[in-house]
Amino acid sequence: MSPAMIKEFRLPDLGEGLTESEILSWRVSVGDTVELNQVIAEVETAKAVVELPSPFAGTVAALHEQPGSVVEVGKPIVSFEVDDAGAAPSGEGAAPGGAAGADEPKREATLVGYGAAVEKGGRPARKARTFATPAAAPQEAHPAEAAAAQAAPAAVVPAPETTGERPRSTPPVRKLARDLGVDLTRVPGTGERGLITREDVQRFAAGSTEGAAPAAVRPAGEREIRTPIKGVRKYTAAAMVQSAFTAPHVTEFLTVDVTAAMELLERLKSNRAFAGYKLTPLTLAAKAVLIALKRNPTLNSRWDDAAQEIVQFNYVNLGIAAATPRGLTVPNIKDADTMSLLELSAALSELTDTARAGKTTPEDLSGGTISITNIGVFGIDAGTPILNPGEAAIIALGAVRKAPWVHNDELAVRQVMSLSLSFDHRLVDGEQGSRFLADVGAILSDPGMVLTMV
Amino acid sequence: MLTDEAGRDRKAPEPAKSVTNPRRTGGDLVQLLSPSGERISHPEFDLWISDVSDEQLCSLYEDMVVVRRIDTEATALQRQGELALWPPLLGQEAAQVGSGRAFRSDDFVFPTYRESGVAYCRGVAAPDMVKAWRGNALFGWDPYRYNMATQQIMIGSQALHATGYAMGIQHDGADSVSVGYFGDGATSEGDVSEALVFAASFQAPVVFICQNNHWAISEPVTLQSHVQLADRAAGFGIPAIRVDGNDVLAVLAATRVALDRARKGGGPTFIEAVTYRMGPHTTADDPTRYRDANELEDWAAKDPIARLKALLERKGLLDEQLETRVKAKADEVAAELRSGTINMPEPAAMDVFKHVYAEENSWLERQKDHYARYLESFSGSAQEGAL
Known part of the structure; x- marks a missing residue:
């Protein structure tokens, strides 16, 4: 339960004196949990297409740039929500020359474009997690969401008893639930503090299908073969x-x-x-x-x-x-x-x-x-x-x-x-x-x- | 889509090319460990690794895994803006660890910028390997502490330093050996030719280790030389060994042969370690623009670490305890590298004057004075003005 803080990752100079790079694709979405050095994006410089490894372990809080945009070196491209403990896996706090805490601006070690390295420390202001019940405002739903809801199997459409609190999950999990036609309010969360995980949704979806269709027996993993494109x-x-x-x-x-x-x-x-x-x-x-x-x-x-x-x-x-x-x-x-x-x-x-x-x-x-x-x-x-x-x-x-x-x-x-x-x-x-x-x-x-x- | 031109049941006509192009004339490749991890016996070289115990095999494995981890971590640090540049050595771990582990502490090594694996074997701390790449110092370590010169950016010039140092050893009457590393591209440089000429002329106690990683940035080795690189040594009158550079045992054996010859007054040796640079030339390079993906796949099948790992498995040495120990060591070194890099103290502005002249002089004093006054002019208003 260590307090969280937001850390920005600024686009570095990826190749000996470059001033800008193009974001080709994001490999993560907001809400994803990332490990240190996990590939988060593919970026093209004037010299090469390279993969960007995450400098932090934490959760992706925001992606500041769209794929296809050309970004100046030194501009923030992604923010992470990291635990205080996980913020400096290398013991950044022990930097010589004083307390290099999160509030201290840190110079970007790039050859050009020493942008203003202002890091905002502390916990981000968050609103309480209380939302209107989903059934209360169906007309205001985003068209795509509404369409997805309509396309969902009829079995899950009836809105259950709502508590007024949106279940805790992450955007990709919510998307998965929507795609699978699963109502998150009915899914028990097994993650930290009741967080609904991807596995919970999949397990719930599998469970509700099992009831409807008699099991077609095929060992898991044989229905498709996935090969990396390379x-x-x-x-x-x-x-x-x-x-x-x-x-x-x-x-x-x-x-x-x-x-x-x-x-x-x-x-x-x-x-x-x-x-x-x-x-x-x-x-x-x-x-x-x-x-x-x-x-x-x-x-x-x-x-x-x-x-x-x-x-x-x-x-x-x-x-x-x-x-x-x-x-x-x-x-x-x-x-x-x-x-x-x-x-x-x-x-x-x-x-x-x-x-x-x-x-x-x-x-x-x-x-x-x-x-x-x-x-x-x-x-x-x-x-x-x-x-x-x-x-x-x-x-x-x-x-x-x-x-x-x-x-x-x-x-x-x-x-x-x-x-x-x-x-x-x-x-x-x-x-x-x-x-x-x-x-x-x-x-x-x-x-x-x-x-x-x- | 396919053509059926290459029939299965008949011989294709001999292509005219192979008659006129004597590209492949060199000696046999010394290999003691096959890509599948099979120990291959060799009448001459077996002797030179007969003392390598099971424990040492495990330790060679550990070093190679750690070196690869250093390389991966440094590459990530560059992508995260913590280093200006990094020259990856992915694929060359056996060539570096196999040779690096053969030296005596009083031997002196002259590396290129890519010999981080050798530096690790010499005891250089991982953060010191990246100091210059971060721009925090002109060099990462004290050459005399590890008997290893700092990273050389000029292509091939360190071959001259190696020969010169070896001639110095001769004058001292010592039995240590000087070692010069360079790549396939450097063999096309005048400096390397001159170093080979002088080494042969004076029969200097020097070992040249050419890691033929097949690419001089974007130029293939086949363009650099129409004979095998080891064959070039013959023209200088220097004996050569062509060794599988992804075979840590073969590289170790070949390096020991060469060191022994040099110590006994037998003069220089040229070792061509045939390996492959699996990554880019540096982090600023994109090899997919000039290199066939098939080639990388071929070499991935000859991976130096996988092959030693397979040998350890065959010998029943690869247990959970070893894997845990090796992983823990790699994690520890990687964390040390990351922390040491991020927390590296920035150099003081006046440090730039420190390593220009061996002794102070008035001209330098004046420059220092001017520079100090220039820096002074920033104090005060600069805090708000400059970001």
Whole structure:
């Protein structure tokens, strides 16, 4: 029962002379109990994204800044309610040079922005915990709260006997109760001085459900698996979101008869020059894309929003989406347009070997200008691929499969393949995208057409 | 999404790169402890750790855990505005504790700014490690008390100091050894080259410990050198050992080999401890901007502490009592660091003159006088005027 006091945490200089930082997100809410060094926020400086550990153990009393706001170094960003005993886990009171109590202004140890470090000591003024009964003023409820109350199961709607005192709990627990449709006045609190904890609410909710629905037996912890979002998954997610919501995607489909291309592939495989090389539909399709790009360079470009320019590349760094044990990566083959079919085949093998071994370097992953994704290996025909961020086009290769097809005006069994092309409509129009896709299709259905293109 | 280019049933063509790029030519990596905590026997190096008792294994474990805790606490203190900067050593505990525990008290260590683990082994108190990072002093400790120079910010220059000190030992006819620490990036610096040349020329009793943590801020080691770093020593005529830097036993053995050679007049040794900087270069750096997350995962699987812990488990040494003892020690040191940092007395303004010249002189006296009068001008009105 030690008296509580409010401690402010001022934004420090996080990186050798920075004057401000942006609050990206809060990891705690008002009312949360935090431990010393528990991560409370994610902050981005001009140099890095860093996590802020709590300098105190206590309860979050107030968050002074919203996510997204840029804060000057030295400004308070969060206040904690801490026990007098817990306020200085390091024995701050024993500071040399006098009684450095909570009332004493303490200089922020930052390189810049020595803001006024006025700490307000003592107990915060609080109002007595007496409230109107919840049933008394339903019309004044916050719309969202009212909606939540309406959505709550009917069983808990009837207001019970009220005591005029709101049950002791914390905002996150109140929110949990609202979400679960639990009336806090009916929940016995097991925490300190009758505080209703998260567990109390969950236990109460579980209890009231058990009565209604006969127990579906499933051991706890098997209904869902929670995995922290990090590493490749996090990166992929960010890239996908960025791409999907900045570039307006258009996807076009074309199904072509690739029998001739498959026959060519067989002939090449028996050709001595290609001995030891791996030739697949992807090899030919990659070459077809590179040839078609020469005629349709718009697809090999980038929207540079910062410079307000369209950058058309005179080279092709061909990205190949690869599923690796760790997730999706899109390494690219540098200057693929200068490569012969043989070189391209070797480069594709090396790229996928490296990706599967998890040895792809950041350099391999950057600087791509257009990408291919080979969904055909999974037996899939078509899809709407999402652009690799910064690129104007991505083409998905479907599975090569035998299908009934009109060939020479007769129905025949032919090998067909679907091509799905997504492009950034900001810089590629339907005409250019269509011409490009038609060219790729023409090469794959009749490889001799290349003679008319190069 | 996937390509099926890398067939399962056939060999991919040999990439032309591997023929023309002799990037990997170095000797075998000395490893006595596998990442899973298996003790690997080695014909030459086993001898050098044959005296390491169970008790010492536990104590090495304790030191590494404590060092990691110091690192975590100091990082938190920086994020809380109590330190201006901190260079984390996460992942390099074995390379530092394994070597730091091998020295004699009369050996002299010249560290970089990142050798907090070595400093801990030399007996430096945790708050002294952060004194300079808080801006409260030019340096944290008395070098002659611990026979360890203070943190060096210049890249590689301490290698010269180490060689110079070693030449001094030679002149004294003593059998102590000088030790110079540096990183992979420093091997590209002229100072390190000069230090190696002089050490070889004079066969000075110096051990160079290069912690190859793979990144010189944002430059990968593969860009720094097309041969393994240990191979660079051969060009100077210095014998080298390439050791698994996340294996505390291998680092201990290699350091003992090198110290023994130096004490017996055998001259310098270059140790490349292959390790990984799992955190940022400093707290002002964001490694996710230049480093592949996969790499970090690979190295997390080779964690130096987890591996020794696994060995202790295999040997049945890791009981609750040990864990409690180690945790208590780490908690104690962390609390000492936090309290010592927050309550660190601020330096007096006039202290700035203290360590400029060995002796007082009139020119300095005049500057002191001017500065004192300047400070005097703030008294009185300044209290209200300046916040």
